Amino acid sequence: MSAAKDIFKKYQAQTFPFPSCLEIASAKGSYIYDVNGKAYLDFIAGVSACSLGHSNPIIIETVKEQLDKYTHVMVYGEYIQSPQYKLAKLLADNLPENLCTTYFTNSGAEAIEGAMKLAKRATGRSEIISCKNSYHGSTQGALSIMGNEEHKARYRPLLPNCNQIIFNNENSLDSITKKTAAVVIEPIQGGTGFITPSNNFLQKVREKCTETGTLLIFDEIQTCYGRLGTLFGFETYEIIPDILCVAKGMGGGMPIGAFITSWKLMNLLTYAPKLGHITTFGGHPINCAASLACLGHLLATNIMKEVEEKEQLFRTHLKHSKIKEIRGKGLMLAVEFQDEELIKKVVQQSLEKGLILFYFLFTKTAIRITPPLTISNIEIIEGCEIIKGILEA
Numbered sequence: 001m002s003a004a005k006d007i008f009k010k011y012q013a014q015t016f017p018f019p020s021c022l023e024i025a026s027a028k029g030s031y032i033y034d035v036n037g038k039a040y041l042d043f044i045a046g047v048s049a050c051s052l053g054h055s056n057p058i059i060i061e062t063v064k065e066q067l068d069k070y071t072h073v074m075v076y077g078e079y080i081q082s083p084q085y086k087l088a089k090l091l092a093d094n095l096p097e098n099l100c101t102t103y104f105t106n107s108g109a110e111a112i113e114g115a116m117k118l119a120k121r122a123t124g125r126s127e128i129i130s131c132k133n134s135y136h137g138s139t140q141g142a143l144s145i146m147g148n149e150e151h152k153a154r155y156r157p158l159l160p161n162c163n164q165i166i167f168n169n170e171n172s173l174d175s176i177t178k179k180t181a182a183v184v185i186e187p188i189q190g191g192t193g194f195i196t197p198s199n200n201f202l203q204k205v206r207e208k209c210t211e212t213g214t215l216l217i218f219d220e221i222q223t224c225y226g227r228l229g230t231l232f233g234f235e236t237y238e239i240i241p242d243i244l245c246v247a248k249g250m251g252g253g254m255p256i257g258a259f260i261t262s263w264k265l266m267n268l269l270t271y272a273p274k275l276g277h278i279t280t281f282g283g284h285p286i287n288c289a290a291s292l293a294c295l296g297h298l299l300a301t302n303i304m305k306e307v308e309e310k311e312q313l314f315r316t317h318l319k320h321s322k323i324k325e326i327r328g329k330g331l332m333l334a335v336e337f338q339d340e341e342l343i344k345k346v347v348q349q350s351l352e353k354g355l356i357l358f359y360f361l362f363t364k365t366a367i368r369i370t371p372p373l374t375i376s377n378i379e380i381i382e383g384c385e386i387i388k389g390i391l392e393a
């Protein structure tokens, strides 16, 4: 074992028994480099986070500029900081009218926590409905609405009044009633291998929420900032949520999240009691500056427009008899093999051959492909050839 691996395993908290232990030296564009100088083509992008690729000069320059001005100056919401208000304004400019006020958080899970609290506050109801097989984060509120009992059981009791519907099952929508504060839903179910909505399911959820006065919270923590080819996933499915949660890709590699809603709803967090949601580092100026640069770049370039073509390239070059199905949308794809052993082989051997792939949280028969949105066509084909080469061997 290398000295670094030894220290990593001994002193740094471990959450998975078999981490890949890639020892990182640097990362640039679609590549990560290890300490031995080996290059790895990155089909994962830090799990949908590095939307503009690694060390994108636009992000780096912006971060450096902000570092020279100021870093943390005060807890959230007290001082006027230009990276924060400019980002909030640019988000509002590119969102429907009812999604015009942004609360910045440190992570996706914290955005979900804030949104759940706000829904309870706004409706005076306590029931939160989510979907079976959903993932919304690992903090206790987010865990309470996670749709996988194996991950929850040892942490109970969790929040009361959290119930579940089945994604893509219209019959289960009757569970949404006038007692429901909010439905929290991902436009594409991530943890279970990128299950896309069918039969206008999301529209039907929207209708049921409107009918019952329930707030619709969209968890766009993985789909935001262009991953599906539209800035936000709800545009792809032509519905508008009441509260939008974002994170991951919005930072262009820096840690930031947000929940976004109307001014009227968000204002409930200001009074009785005041300070309805508090964070020290949420909306850190460096991360907001990075997110602002990332959003500006996505809006000014063709990166989002090219997502669909890149999706098709993956679909074309990943045709193989051992691949049962490619699910998902945009650059959020799940390659289904229906053979757990084969998945392990593909992920492990890909790494040896210089390609980074990764697993899903719940499903064991698919691998995830979520590269930087800036990945080139040649890089896509190169990576697909590595996967097919392993399947042939």
Ligand SMILES: Cc1ncc(COP(=O)(O)O)c(C=O)c1O
Pocket: 047, 107, 108, 109, 110, 112, 135, 136, 137, 138, 186, 190, 219, 220, 221, 222, 247, 248, 257
């Ligand atoms: C759909 C979804 N929601 C919430 C989260 C939690 O985000 P974070 O890890 O930033 O807390 C994730 C993270 O994977 C996610 O994919």
